[in-house]
Amino acid sequence: MRLFLFLPIQGSLLVLTSFLNNSLEFIKGAGTVKAELLAAELGIRTVGDMLEHYPFRYVDRSQIMTLADLRSLNDFGQVRGILGPLREEGTNVKKRLRGSFTDSTGSIELIWFKGVKWMKENLLPGNEYMLYGKVTNFMSNLNVVHPELERIIDSRIPQGYLQPIYSTTEKLTKRGLSSKGIEKIIENIISRPELAVEETLPDYLRESLVLVPKKKAIIDIHRPKSQADINQASRRLKFEELFYIQLELLLKKELRSKQVSGFTFENVGDYFNTFYEKHLPFELTNAQKRVLREVRRDMKSGTQMNRLLQGDVGSGKTIVAALAALIAIDNGFQACIMAPTEILAGQHYQTISELLGEMNIKIDLLTGSVKTKRRREIDEACTSGELHILIGTHALLEDKVTFKNLGLAIIDEQHRFGVAQRAKLWKKNTRPPHILVMTATPIPRTLSMTLYGDLDVSVIDELPPGRKDVQTMHVKDNARLRIFGFMEDQIRRGRQIYVVYPLIEESKVLDLKDLMDGYESIARRFPTPKYQISIVHGRMKPADKDFEMNRFVKGETQIMVATTVIEVGVNVPNASVMIIESAQRFGLSQLHQLRGRVGRGAEQSYCVLATDVKLSSEARLRMKTMCETNDGFRIAEVDLNLRGPGDLMGTQQSGIVGLKLADLVTDVKVLQYARNTVMDILEEDPNLKLEKHLPVRKKAIDIMKNKPNWSRIS
Numbered sequence: 113m114r115l116f117l118f119l120p121i122q123g124s125l126l127v128l129t130s131f132l133n134n135s136l137e138f139i140k141g142a143g144t145v146k147a148e149l150l151a152a153e154l155g156i157r158t159v160g161d162m163l164e165h166y167p168f169r170y171v172d173r174s175q176i177m178t179l180a181d182l183r184s185l186n187d188f189g190q191v192r193g194i195l196g197p198l199r200e201e202g203t204n205v206k207k208r209l210r211g212s213f214t215d216s217t218g219s220i221e222l223i224w225f226k227g228v229k230w231m232k233e234n235l236l237p238g239n240e241y242m243l244y245g246k247v248t249n250f251m252s253n254l255n256v257v258h259p260e261l262e263r264i265i266d267s268r269i270p271q272g273y274l275q276p277i278y279s280t281t282e283k284l285t286k287r288g289l290s291s292k293g294i295e296k297i298i299e300n301i302i303s304r305p306e307l308a309v310e311e312t313l314p315d316y317l318r319e320s321l322v323l324v325p326k327k328k329a330i331i332d333i334h335r336p337k338s339q340a341d342i343n344q345a346s347r348r349l350k351f352e353e354l355f356y357i358q359l360e361l362l363l364k365k366e367l368r369s370k371q372v373s374g375f376t377f378e379n380v381g382d383y384f385n386t387f388y389e390k391h392l393p394f395e396l397t398n399a400q401k402r403v404l405r406e407v408r409r410d411m412k413s414g415t416q417m418n419r420l421l422q423g424d425v426g427s428g429k430t431i432v433a434a435l436a437a438l439i440a441i442d443n444g445f446q447a448c449i450m451a452p453t454e455i456l457a458g459q460h461y462q463t464i465s466e467l468l469g470e471m472n473i474k475i476d477l478l479t480g481s482v483k484t485k486r487r488r489e490i491d492e493a494c495t496s497g498e499l500h501i502l503i504g505t506h507a508l509l510e511d512k513v514t515f516k517n518l519g520l521a522i523i524d525e526q527h528r529f530g531v532a533q534r535a536k537l538w539k540k541n542t543r544p545p546h547i548l549v550m551t552a553t554p555i556p557r558t559l560s561m562t563l564y565g566d567l568d569v570s571v572i573d574e575l576p577p578g579r580k581d582v583q584t585m586h587v588k589d590n591a592r593l594r595i596f597g598f599m600e601d602q603i604r605r606g607r608q609i610y611v612v613y614p615l616i617e618e619s620k621v622l623d624l625k626d627l628m629d630g631y632e633s634i635a636r637r638f639p640t641p642k643y644q645i646s647i648v649h650g651r652m653k654p655a656d657k658d659f660e661m662n663r664f665v666k667g668e669t670q671i672m673v674a675t676t677v678i679e680v681g682v683n684v685p686n687a688s689v690m691i692i693e694s695a696q697r698f699g700l701s702q703l704h705q706l707r708g709r710v711g712r713g714a715e716q717s718y719c720v721l722a723t724d725v726k727l728s729s730e731a732r733l734r735m736k737t738m739c740e741t742n743d744g745f746r747i748a749e750v751d752l753n754l755r756g757p758g759d760l761m762g763t764q765q766s767g768i769v770g771l772k773l774a775d776l777v778t779d780v781k782v783l784q785y786a787r788n789t790v791m792d793i794l795e796e797d798p799n800l801k802l803e804k805h806l807p808v809r810k811k812a813i814d815i816m817k818n819k820p821n822w823s824r825i826s
């Protein structure tokens with residue numbers, strides 16, 4: 113793969129691209145000031161950047177309707193009419209502009225909240241305009257908010273064409289770079305004779321996938337003559353976009369597997385076999401067995417394992433982690449397990465110590481709150497190799513912690529640890545250990561293909577037998593008495609209950625107040641000594657948290673009142689009720705995680721989502737989804753649809769939010785196709801040496817040049 117760096121870049125290709133690399137200021141319609149603004153506002157610097165600023169929709173200028181039609185349409189449409197007088201309202205901060213628009217079928221109100229001054233100065237009441245917009249019901253009036261208006265001069269109607277609409281900003285609009293202004297600049301670029309757009313996909317591939325040439329795609333996306341033009345162009349450009357993201361990810365993966373040799377764990381020895389045959393507390397599910405085989409194969413392969421293990425809440429990832437650790441130990445190596453919080457690390461420590469209790473294996477726990485003396489003992493045992501498994505929080509990453517020979521690092525709940533932190537683990541050895549990342553947040557397939565496209569993915573898609581779905585109900589805050597009655601009944605049956613309050617970082621004080629108020633009213637209704645209540649929140653000292661948590665784990669308390677510190681990983685099988693207060697404040701994935709704390713035993717479990725009486729339609733959909741399904745993957749899909757990939761945990765740093773055209777929600781098929789195509793190409797021609805792959809090879813060089821950290825992969 114290093115070969116790439118020495119590949120000559122063909123001279124002719126450089127000439128072809130030089131126009132696209134030109135600064136925008138030399139293009140008619142742009143000029144220095146506008147070019148600078150475009151760079152500052154939208155990051156558009158070169159002619160090529162401008163061409164990649166694709167329209168986000170089109171207006172069919174051939175369709176003109178009446179105001180009466182537009183009123184009943186419930187969508188965007190175009191009407192020809194006269195602009196009435198404009199009047200400014202409100203104070204400086206809350207300024208708005210109102211106007212009216214009339215045609216032969218009636219009139220409608222227009223409202224602007226933004227760009228009031230500019231509109232007032234530039235619109236000419238009494239003149240004929242083409243209006244484009246959507247009728248909405250605002251403050252019980254029908255009106256068009258922020259309509260687009262284009263003046264009809266000399267009774268000339270703008271020609272019948274599909275007008276591209278570009279995203280812009282208020283600052284740009286004020287400088288004449290509204291969507292129309294941007295359209296003009298792009299028009300000027302496209303009509304230049306020197307426009308040469310380099311083809312970036314191999315011809316044979318384009319032909320077999322029926323994709324239009326790049327130049328045609330670029331021209332058509334900006335200046336389509338028909339809807340068919342738009343469809344073909346966008347299909348081609350989306351494919352290309354996803355293809356090169358996948359190429360980057362798969363090259364990275366390939367590079368790692370070629371350059372980083374891993375420890376070869378040939379043996380499954382006494383530790384593994386004895387445990388598997390004599391002490392396994394239950395029969396593994398088929399999914400657990402399959403994942404274990406995948407892990408085993410990786411560790412034996414001679415290359416470093418980089419595997420993501422996805423499993424829904426309660427699907428049994430811990431036992432897989434323990435068995436993987438035994439393989440490392442069988443081969444004379446140590447293992448570590450890193451969790452994002454002290455509670456979780458403590459819990460892993462407890463579970464794994466119990467599981468492996470009979471195995472004569474030394475396991476220890478290292479967190480920030482371990483005292484110096486103990487810490488020194490742990491460090492020593494770790495360095496000498498006496499310790500087999502070290503479990504802990506990010507305290508494991510500190511330089512002081514050294515291993516004799518770390519063979520496997522298991523990282524729980526990936527999204528809380530950055531990539532840089534993971535890399536720190538590598539440095540603890542002469543060679544990087546095998547890495548198994550475990551996450552209980554199911555990730556929709558499209559996202560995991562892009563976010564974790566460079567990792568191998570295993571999925572535990574089966575729950576241990578005998579699990580019953582958690583029955584979920586949504587109640588409004590005014591049903592408090594009913595909730596209390598239900599809690600009492602469950603406690604009488606010997607069950608335990610979680611009551612969870614949201615924790616929002618910005619308003620810690622308020623959240624704590626909510627929690628304490630809730631605690632007090634619960635304590636009044638469930639008084640001591642008959643009832644015992646634990647309370648856990650982020651402001652408590654770790655030791656106090658552990659103490660309270662342990663009382664609940666041991667069954668000494670029946671109710672646990674907590675903030676979301678208990679969100680991940682806590683395992684109390686006897687707890688069968690999860691009450692989530694202000695549930696509208698949680699995202700779907702988080703609600704699902706919280707619900708996953710119950711339903712871990714054989715009893716029927718329940719989840720109560722308590723919300724405000726008034727809810728937004730999105731919050732209602734979240735509650736409805738939770739009540740309808742227990743399937744984490746389905747919930748993740750709905751979450752992705754609701755919030756888009758940009759907001760989902762962890763995607764922020766991934767760069768995928770910058771997709772220009774493709775949409776991870778709707779373009780699943782294109783993505784899958786792109787990934788498969790890249791895989792086929794790399795299998796046939798791993799070094800991209802074949803003539804037919806020249807365009808791919810050139811782009812791969814570009815990608816590598818822009819990723820200086822790739823060199824650190826070795």
Ligand SMILES: Nc1ncnc2c1ncn2[C@@H]1O[C@H](COP(=O)(O)OP(=O)(O)OP(=O)(O)O)[C@@H](O)[C@H]1O
Binds near residue numbers: 427
């Ligand atoms: N094959 C199995 N058969 C029966 N019980 C199982 C099996 N695998 C795991 N369990 C039990 O299921 C419960 C959940 O397992 P575990 O805590 O490993 O889940 P998890 O995948 O880590 O979930 P979470 O991410 O929610 O913590 C535990 O009580 C565990 O003992």
